[in-house]
Amino acid sequence: MGELPHFVELNDLASERVGGKILFATDDWFAVAENLLKPENPVWKEEDFTEFGKWMDGWETRRKRIPGHDWCIIKLGIPGLVYGFDVNTAFFTGNYAPRVSIQAACLENDDGFPDRTSEMGSAASEEQFEAMKKLNTEAWDEILPMREMGSGNPATCNNILEIPLRKRWTHIRLNMFPDGGIARLRVYGVASPDWANIPSNQLLDLVAMENGGVCVGYSNVHYGHARNLLTKPRSKVMKDGWETARRLDRPAILTADENGVLQVDGSEWCVFRLGHHGTIKEVEIDTNHFKGNFPDSCTVEGAMVVAPKNKRKVSVARMGPIQQGFTGLNWRIILPQTKLSAHKQHFFKGAEVQDIGVVSHVRLTMRPDGGVSRMRLWGYKQGTPTIPEETRKASIPEERSKEKAETQAEP
Numbered sequence: 001m002g003e004l005p006h007f008v009e010l011n012d013l014a015s016e017r018v019g020g021k022i023l024f025a026t027d028d029w030f031a032v033a034e035n036l037l038k039p040e041n042p043v044w045k046e047e048d049f050t051e052f053g054k055w056m057d058g059w060e061t062r063r064k065r066i067p068g069h070d071w072c073i074i075k076l077g078i079p080g081l082v083y084g085f086d087v088n089t090a091f092f093t094g095n096y097a098p099r100v101s102i103q104a105a106c107l108e109n110d111d112g113f114p115d116r117t118s119e120m121g122s123a124a125s126e127e128q129f130e131a132m133k134k135l136n137t138e139a140w141d142e143i144l145p146m147r148e149m150g151s152g153n154p155a156t157c158n159n160i161l162e163i164p165l166r167k168r169w170t171h172i173r174l175n176m177f178p179d180g181g182i183a184r185l186r187v188y189g190v191a192s193p194d195w196a197n198i199p200s201n202q203l204l205d206l207v208a209m210e211n212g213g214v215c216v217g218y219s220n221v222h223y224g225h226a227r228n229l230l231t232k233p234r235s236k237v238m239k240d241g242w243e244t245a246r247r248l249d250r251p252a253i254l255t256a257d258e259n260g261v262l263q264v265d266g267s268e269w270c271v272f273r274l275g276h277h278g279t280i281k282e283v284e285i286d287t288n289h290f291k292g293n294f295p296d297s298c299t300v301e302g303a304m305v306v307a308p309k310n311k312r313k314v315s316v317a318r319m320g321p322i323q324q325g326f327t328g329l330n331w332r333i334i335l336p337q338t339k340l341s342a343h344k345q346h347f348f349k350g351a352e353v354q355d356i357g358v359v360s361h362v363r364l365t366m367r368p369d370g371g372v373s374r375m376r377l378w379g380y381k382q383g384t385p386t387i388p389e390e391t392r393k394a395s396i397p398e399e400r401s402k403e404k405a406e407t408q409a410e411p
Contacts, residue, residue, distance in 0.1 A: 007083035014187035019077030030060035042183035058183035069178040079170040084162040086186040092152035097180035103140035103173040207377040212275025220244040226270035235373035238289040243371030244268040262296040264368040277383035282349040284376035295366035300335035302359030332356040
């Protein structure tokens with residue numbers, strides 16, 4: 001497939017894990033549309049069949065024998081600026097949807113949508129279609145014109161599609177032409193809160209996914225991506241966190257200092273852009289589920305980065321010679337090197353957290369390697385949001401312009 005575009009490193013705004021929801025689907029005969037939003041990768045079960053046909057881990061409609069095409073409405077779990085999609089057809093080799101398009105809207109609520117029952121072997125009723133007709137979703141902004149899909153074979157199943165329009169969306173309409181199957185839909189983007197309505201004296205998690213936090217660099221994500229650290233609910237399984245490979249430069253025999261902290265030279269790190277510039281007052285490092293593979297210790301640092309407007313774009317430093325993008329920053333310690341324990345929420349505040357003033361980016365370093373499930377950085381907003389003001393202004397519900405936004409999110 002070659003090198004993937006940077007936007008696939010962003011948060012999945014539609015995942016059921018963050019509240020993504022199917023509001024309507026024309027047909028759920030072989031497999032229900034809710035499968036599109038599962039955070040796990042699709043799986044294949046060779047011998048599994050249902051009374052309706054082959055069991056498939058995705059959304060699959062019946063072979064259409066009436067006019068029209070199939071489509072569904074997805075409410076994003078976290079509204080935000082959408083950068084692109086992965087329309088994954090994994091394992092749908094002879095039954096994948098041959099073409100798709102995507103429309104979007106920014107709605108204030110879900111009023112008017114009919115009640116939905118997620119059930120295999122079903123299709124939308126006439127009453128549900130009538131309710132949807134009144135909502136006129138076919139007139140929503142087309143953010144991705146009709147595109148041909150690759151089959152569900154490993155080499156062609158990930159249909160990575162970037163969009164040029166940078167606006168805030170709350171709902172997505174996924175159209176398949178005319179029918180077939182799609183395993184997963186990833187909606188990659190950055191949350192865009194209404195910061196004007198959040199008081200400056202409100203303590204909040206400045207790095208949280210729902211507040212616009214985003215991973216912009218990492219050293220190693222062998223078992224789990226660093227962006228998982230920002231997800232709102234506490235992790236349910238180990239793979240729902242950031243986990244690295246074991247470092248090969250570990251000493252043959254480990255030693256520790258008087259505080260029990262291992263003496264190692266190697267470390268792994270990840271860098272995040274906060275949703276809003278702010279001051280960090282409290283830190284939470286959660287090693288939930290990491291029992292035999294938690295880091296020995298960690299450090300949290302902060303820096304203030306002001307990018308020129310013409311350089312505000314999403315760019316993620318990946319494995320390889322990546323430190324060049326961050327070693328030049330003026331990193332200052334927020335949480336000094338601290339011993340960690342297995343499968344535990346670690347809370348730090350007061351004198352444990354150093355006040356270094358306003359920051360825009362943070363770096364979490366673990367030593368020597370291992371896994372962390374969540375990181376929370378509680379503080380107060382200061383200054384300006386990290387998402388460009390002009391981009392957020394173009395994202396209010398009343399705005400329906402199809403002009404391309406001039407400014408994208410800063411690194």
